[in-house]
Amino acid sequence: MVLLDIHQLCVRLATRAGMVEANSNINLSIHQDERLGLIGETGCGKSILGHALVGLLPENAVATGKIIYGGRNLLAQPEAALQKIRGRDIAMIFQDPRSSLNPVLTVYEQLMEIYRYRLSVPRNQIRAKTIRLLERVGIDAQRMDDYPHQFSGGMLQRVMIAMAIAFQPPLLVADEITKGLDRPVKWKIVDLIRDVTADRSMLLITHDLTVARALCDRIAVMYAGEIVEINRTESLFNTPAHPYTRGLISALPASGLHPIAGQAPGLTGLPHGCRFHPRCEISEHICSRRHPQLRPLGNDHYLRCS
């Protein structure tokens, strides 16, 4: 069953260099109880896509298309309605916990805000609920009166996860939550995420393929603002169809760190035809002329390649 359906989403940003299309014709669905990974390099537009889902696009952004959730188009909703959906239905875990938490409030104070002001929990139950929430994400209740600067990166990320699941939202959007974490810490967070998303859906935005492989059921690969391949996780890693996907996988340390030729294009200087063709090892003449569409190949596999 489809929980969230993105239909022909285009997000344009007004920049000094003119209008830039950060997301082009995105068509994606997230199913119930599914973990969907969205992988791509920095600047490919995946973060913007995540922000579009929760209605937190920057001021200079214009979004067209539809994001259907619960029968409504989220892009057409007024801010008041979006505020109700944010957190309760779709919760976002942001990238850098250090700048997302208020440094002058203790961790307990920031978490209990949710129970007190948004969920209107009776006063006498707030403390117990907050403690239970902290334990759920593996933080010792004794540390709840500490300030954010007293925590390590991994612990802070747990706090962010706690804030996101406090509402029990059916959909979590996680934006680069393992960036900058040491390896052992990263895998502990991955385990935690696997645990808390057992009964809900998630969109995991990351550039770390190993994390996506460990967590997600399906993966969508993004390049230069477009989705170039969608497939089930194991199929994607075993038989990657799009040359970019192949390139990403062979650039992993475990595969030998083979770089992909060239640089990702800036969004202002997109190539004609297929956006990847200048760097593609199998590109042909037609690739520079015709812009390929995302075609279904059966078995949940979609590919954008001529």
Add this chain to the structure above:
Amino acid sequence: MTDTFSPIGRLADHRLALAGGILILMVSLMAVLAPHVAPHDPRQTDMDQSLTAPNRTFPLGTNKLGRCVLSQMIYGARVTLGVGMGVVLVSALVGMILGVVSGYYGGMVDEVIMRLVDVMFALPGILPALIIAGLLGPGIFNLMLALTITAWAGYARIVRSSVLTIKPLPFVESAKALGASHLYIMRVHIIPNCLAPVIVLATFGVARTILAVSALSFLGLGCQTPNFDWGAMLKESLLYMRTAPHLLVCPGLAIMLLVLAFNFLGDGLRDLMDVQANRKQKY
């Protein structure tokens, strides 16, 4: 919608700041071109025309000695604005140098300079300037000296904080690793990145200094006749408040408007710098 990316465009969004800027520009031009703009010689007395209300010949009236108020104001702007900007320029420079040295070298140097700053901050308001000016005697130069001595501390402290955030950043360490001398690092890397708060503080500083100059002149410690500035004009006007109110209103209003103008400009500059500093988005 204004172009949100050019700095001038953004400043224009802040209309009060723009208005302030324009007023300051006009007053400055007026002060610089005083001999061409003023209708009369401000020192020329004419006892027949003593204490006349604003009329066609004397647009803002005359004072007790028959001097044209408008001309006095135009020439007086030179002193008020000149002293204001001059004091701020010198104290900002001195404060910035001391702040950079203090933050960069740390240790004993830092301790000594900061304790000095603490002392300056402990002294109440305009009183130190008052005392110094009183000791040195009246006159423009002494006035400027007194005000500079009390003003540098604010800049030193704010620059030192900036330096402390900038110094550990990789590009400074890289410069050291490349073999740059201390002086090079301070000149090329540290100072340009400290300028933003200094500029904002300086703008507000001019406003404060103008008020201080006016106050000190009012008390008789600044300019002496026949030189004058707006504060001294205020002083003269006290005796004739009832009979010739224009003598009080004109300089008083002028001081107020100019100070407001600088404050608005400072507000605008501060918002502008803030946005530029926070504009980390790649989009």
Add this chain to the structure above:
Amino acid sequence: MALLTVKNLSKCFTSGFLRKKRRWVVRQVSLTIDKGETLGLIGESGSGKTTLARLVAGLIKPTTGRIIFDGTTLSSAKGGRMRSIRKALQIVFQNPETAFNPKMKLKDSLAEPLHIHEKMTRKAVAGKVMDMARDLALPEELLDRYPHQLSGGQIQRAVLARLLCLNPRLIILDEPTSMLDVSCQAQILSLLKEIQQASKMAYLFISHDLEVVAHMSDAIGVLHGGRLVEYGPCEQVLEAPRQPHTRYLIHGEREVGDPVEVPDRRQCMMRQC
């Protein structure tokens, strides 16, 4: 004779009133690096690796111990000798965002070492900067941009371009790719390998990413709590680790007994970009 020798290096940070509180960040570290060799250092955050990097680069002074580069002890080098050491011993930092002065255009940042060390005419400087950019595949239009307009990968390339013009012999790399994407990381690492092959460059490669370190290094040291707990040739450390902490880092969250694949160096000849 080794290019770099570190003997019993220790660093202690003092803080608090009367400088009473002491924190030993690096303890008794000894290592050597030969010309053309890469020594990898693995450690978690807080293991002292960044402090060690800065000590070896001569940016901070050791509390005890010595660093000998090309026959000269760093702490006693002065004046001209220090300047030539600075040219030969360079460092690359982790975070691309703060690698360059945000108020300077890229071309001015690239020209910095030329201004510091040589006296060149403006035209000569401009020409050299263009050469530097071209050598590292940086498009010309980037030269007029400010750091915040460049991507992480481009900045790290520019950092390398800048220090290469001084012909260094040892580059300390403090987590150079941990803020970069997978594909950028692969490009930068392949670039580093090319440079090493072309000019027999030695590297001190510090990272928390085991696989990357394994890929790049000839020898590996493991840093834990400021101490070098394990040190030896790459294959030996990874296949037969002796210390428990090393085993934790290698096996960590994997199934125990599933060793890190040590990539066959012959298979990893980099494709030309």
